[in-house]
Amino acid sequence: MVKFLVFFEIGIIKLPPGFGDDIFQFLMSFISLLLLAKLMNAIYSNQVTPSTLEDEPVIDYPDAASSYQSSKLNQDDIEFITSEVMAYLDKTNKYLDSNFTLEKLSELTAIPKHHISQAINTEIKKNFYGLISDYRIKHAKKLLSELSHIKVETLAYSCGFNSVSSFYKNFKKLNGMTPAEYIAMQNKKLNKQAIVE
Numbered sequence: 001m002v003k004f005l006v007f008f009e010i011g012i013i014k015l016p017p018g019f020g021d022d023i024f025q026f027l028m029s030f031i032s033l034l035l036l037a038k039l040m041n042a043i044y045s046n047q048v049t050p051s052t053l054e055d056e057p058v059i060d061y062p063d064a065a066s067s068y069q070s071s072k073l074n075q076d077d078i079e080f081i082t083s084e085v086m087a088y089l090d091k092t093n094k095y096l097d098s099n100f101t102l103e104k105l106s107e108l109t110a111i112p113k114h115h116i117s118q119a120i121n122t123e124i125k126k127n128f129y130g131l132i133s134d135y136r137i138k139h140a141k142k143l144l145s146e147l148s149h150i151k152v153e154t155l156a157y158s159c160g161f162n163s164v165s166s167f168y169k170n171f172k173k174l175n176g177m178t179p180a181e182y183i184a185m186q187n188k189k190l191n192k193q194a195i196v197e
Contacts, residue, residue: 071118081111081119095135096160102128133170136160140171144183148190152179 073081088109094100105128106113120131136159143155156167171179 073115073118077115078119078122081115082123084109084111085116085119089131089135093139095132096139096158098157098160098162100132100160132160134174136167137171137174140167140179141175141182144179144186148183148187155179 085105088105089095094104094108097104102113102117106116109116117128120126120128124131126134140155140159143150143158152167153164156164159167161167161170168178171177171182175182177185
């Protein structure tokens with residue numbers, strides 16, 4: 001015990017009072033700056049984009065068939081899986097759940113997720129998120145025709161989108177116009193019909 005105390009005392013460096021607090025604050029600030037610099041570097045080098053942080057990816061697969069040349073699924077299998085997935089999505093509104101994933105769809109349909117992914121990519125030329133976004137946007141258009149005065153933010157979240165910006169991006173991609181432009185167009189059509197009648 002005495003030897004330990006002597007060894008311990010030899011290793012002690014006397015610092016001015018409060019100096020240890022400054023070192024701790026400096027180290028924490030330095031570590032925070034390093035993490036911030038790493039995040040900024042990832043953003044500027046396109047490793048992380050705002051869509052990877054909060055939005056669903058919107059990616060098309062124009063040449064998906066070449067990716068699956070070694071697959072054991074034939075065209076009949078792909079068409080069957082696609083029709084099963086589409087029938088399931090048409091029958092249920094699970095796609096309105098903002099946490100709906102390929103894994104959940106696989107569990108619910110009892111079809112392996114890689115088979116679903118291949119079928120969607122090959123047959124529909126979209127990825128899973130693109131397909132789900134299409135279903136969500138179609139649902140949004142249906143709601144807009146029924147509820148003309150719904151807020152866009154309410155509409156976006158009720159259709160399963162995690163953000164309004166993601167809703168806008170996907171809506172415009174599918175329809176060639178923003179939700180506000182679509183609402184204005186629908187209102188014009190309703191006004192013309194009312195005048196004609």
